[in-house]
Amino acid sequence: MKKGFVFYSALILLFLSMANSMNAQSYNEENALLLHSFRTPQSLIFNPSLFPENNKVYVTLPGAGLHFVSPASLGDFLHYDANQDLTILDFNQLCDQLSESNKLRLGMDVNLLGFGFKINRMFFTFSSRIAADFSMGLPSSTIDFLRKGNIDANGNPIESMDIVDGDLLNCQAYNEIAIGGGYELSKLGLTVGARLKLLNGLLNLTTDQTKIELQTSSDYSNLRANVSYQLNMASVAEFDTNWNPDIHFGDIINPFNSNNGVAFDLGAKYEMGPITISASLINLSAGIHWKQNAYKVVPKNGNTSFEFDGLNMSSLVNGGSINTDSIMNTFKDKMDSLALDRNNDLDYWHYIPTQIYVGANYTFNNLLRGGLTLHGQLDKGLFCKRNDGDVKSGNTFRFNTTLTAGVNVFNWLEVTLGNSFVFDGGKADFFNPGAALVFTPGTVFQIYLVTDYISSIYIVDNKAFNCKIGINLLFGKNKKEE
Secondary structure, eight states, rough: OOHHHHHHHHHHHHHHHHGGGGEEEEESOOOOOOOOOOGGGGGTTOOOTTTOEEEEEEEEEEEEEEEEEEOOOHHHHHEEEETTTTTEEOOHHHHHHHHOOOOOOEEEEEOOOEEEEEEEEEEEEEEEEEEEEEEEEHHHHHHHHHOOOOHHHTTTTEEEEEEEEEEEEEEEEEEEEEEEHHHHHHHTTTTEEEEEEEEEEEEEEEEOOOOOEEETTTTSSOEEEEEEEOOOEESSSOOOOOEEEEEOOOHHSSSSSOEEEEEEEEEEEEEEEEEEEEEEEEEEEEEEETTTTTTEEETTTEEEEEEEEEOOOOHHTTTTEEOHHHHHHHHHHHHTTTTTEOOOOOOOOEEEOOEEEEEEEESSSSSSEEEEEEEEETOOOEEEEOOSSEEEEOOOEEEEEEEEEEEETTTTTEEEEEEEEEEETEEEOOEEEEEEEEEESSSSSSEEEEEEEOOOOOOGGEEEEEEEEEEEEEEEEOOOTT
């Protein structure tokens, strides 16, 4: 009892230590609807101490997952006016939905072969997968600029503001091979687990050192845009001078390329009669060191500036019509200085987001189980390594809360229903249902299906979506199940 109290007290202190980087509850890429499952080994994804209760051996066959998160749904800012037969864009309402931590996110993962087995109180696990994530966002100053322009609350020009920063674009795909294990301390009711992950990068795109700064003169007569950008790019595919890739399937499945990193998962489960409490830290990592076919894409003439001294409207408007040639010529000279140049003398690090899961469930009987889960994510990792070799702590902590109810409808069918509470973009959203189905028609074959954030059947009203499907093979009964 005392050891469990110390563990969870330390975890609470960890959350409090991140208070300065916390954001409101938001849509996370994946909720752990299978965290409190009776029988599926997918619980191990979220906590390496949660070995399946019902079987001693399992094999996971290929499966796939997809997640999508948007800062605003189409219905938030597009409205149809039946009287005018027009679709209206409400720009102010769009800005109301945006915040610095809310980004457009898209990701997928493909689970390859995995297995696990239990010997007395010890268990061992192996898994392999391919994961890909894409995110795009804007700093809060950009949102202010879109809403208010380049003037402050008193009507005075803002002399300088950043409208784009280095977190504009992040794209990463990698292989993962994981080896884990755990031990049951049955007298204490405690189970601990850990997992080591070997990461091998396939593709990375990041704009870490990109910046656009706007400067406004005191009399509004001049607007200067200082542009500095650097696109870091690395891949197992080699690109020629025309950016045509040379892709080989063997490079994609090769787990030992030059882009590598290491991550750790830690987890624990504490049982007190019908109550089970679990906690885990997933992806403790300095990130992936990208070295293979790594390029730095920069302006040919170095950083550049645009100066707009005003536009001669008589040259742009002729006889009540817009002279598009004049507009294009005005900006062509500016864009020519943004021609790209690449340099392959580069290697750099890129972070892996750290996830935190804290769950509690109550088993009423062999048929019904209720649960509560807090899922948090540090978008830049709990700690990550910079290009200069220093290690820095992550930031932007997003979290949400999910209530679940698991029901063993039959011996071969388990249904988990959940609902997530989100306060996102300045608006509370209390209805984000999800469901997980686990079919085990025989003693060996198992199919699982998870869908989440299905608050509406209309695509235009959804801000997030998550789904996962896969197959398991189960062998051997646990004594607890018997």
